[in-house]
Each structure stands twice: as C-alpha cells, then as structure tokens.
Amino acid sequence: MLNSQMANAYKNQQIMTASPAQLTLLLYNGALKFLNESIIALEQGDIQKSNSANLRVQNIIREFVVTLDMSYEVSxxxxxxxxxxxxxxxxGNIKKDIGQLQNAKGILQEMRDTWEEAMKQTQITRVAGK
Incomplete structure (x- = not known):
C-alpha cells in the first residue's frame, strides 16, 4: 500500500510541475499504455478490460483534438x-479487431515520437540562444 501511495504522489508531482509540452508527452505515453492494455486484454479474451482501456485512449484522443490550435496549418x-x-x-473496439488497434497504435506512436523530437529540438534551440 505504501509503494502505491508513493507512486501516486510521484505521478502527481510530475504532473503538477510539468510544462504544457511535457504534459502532452505524458498524455501520449498514457494513451499508448492504455492502448497496449486494450490489445493485451483483447488477446486474452477479457473484453471488459479491453473496452475500458480503449475508452480511456479515446478520451485522451478527444482531448488532443479539442486542444488543437487550429490557426496553424499543421493542426x-x-x-x-x-x-x-x-x-x-x-x-477495433466494436469488431474486437486487434489489427485496427495495432494500426491506431502505430500512428499514435509516430505522433508521440514526433512530439518528443520537437521538444528536443526546441530545447536545443533555447540552449543555443536562437
């Protein structure tokens, strides 16, 4: 129980001190974690657990959509x-299709990696004083 409380305290501290860019990265990581859980649960035949994890990913994706600044073309x-x-x-959720979930995972992973690389490039630019 104590380890669980310590882990939760650490996660809360991480969230409370994160920049907006870091929060976005945390959301990507969370979405990928829940998507992996959904895939594994589906493979194991645990439909309820798969559905629950899938819905959590969908909620994160919807949050990404509503927070996009549409004044940028890339958005x-x-x-x-x-x-x-x-x-x-x-x-994937309706049809219990792991292929659909894997497809979503691949795209989401690429987007997460792109976001992380953009964060690194921004940091390099700041350090260089450009």
Whole structure:
C-alpha cells in the first residue's frame, strides 16, 4: 500500500510541475499504455478490460483534438490523424479487431515520437540562444 501511495504522489508531482509540452508527452505515453492494455486484454479474451482501456485512449484522443490550435496549418493535419486514430479505436473496439488497434497504435506512436523530437529540438534551440 505504501509503494502505491508513493507512486501516486510521484505521478502527481510530475504532473503538477510539468510544462504544457511535457504534459502532452505524458498524455501520449498514457494513451499508448492504455492502448497496449486494450490489445493485451483483447488477446486474452477479457473484453471488459479491453473496452475500458480503449475508452480511456479515446478520451485522451478527444482531448488532443479539442486542444488543437487550429490557426496553424499543421493542426488540421494532426486533427485528421486524431480522427482516424479514434475511428480505428472505435472499430477495433466494436469488431474486437486487434489489427485496427495495432494500426491506431502505430500512428499514435509516430505522433508521440514526433512530439518528443520537437521538444528536443526546441530545447536545443533555447540552449543555443536562437
């Protein structure tokens, strides 16, 4: 019990001190974690657990969509990708189709990696004073 409380305290501290960019990365990581849980549960035949984890991913994806700043052209592309991910999640959930979930996972992983690389490049630029 104490380890669980310590882990929760650490997670809360991490969230409370994170920058908006870091929070976005945490959300990507959470979405991928829940998507992996959904896939594994589906493979094991635990439909309820798979559904629950899938819904958590869908909620994160919807949050990404509503927080996009659509004044940037790239946001329109990302919105389309998020919509496709959500579609794949829903289809995977309805049809119990691991392929659809794997498809969503691949795209989400690429987006997460792109976000992380952008964060690194931004940090390099700041350090260089540009």
């Amino acid at each position: 329109k592309t990302w919105a389309q990708l998020y919509e496709y991910i959500e579609y794949s999640l829903i289809q």
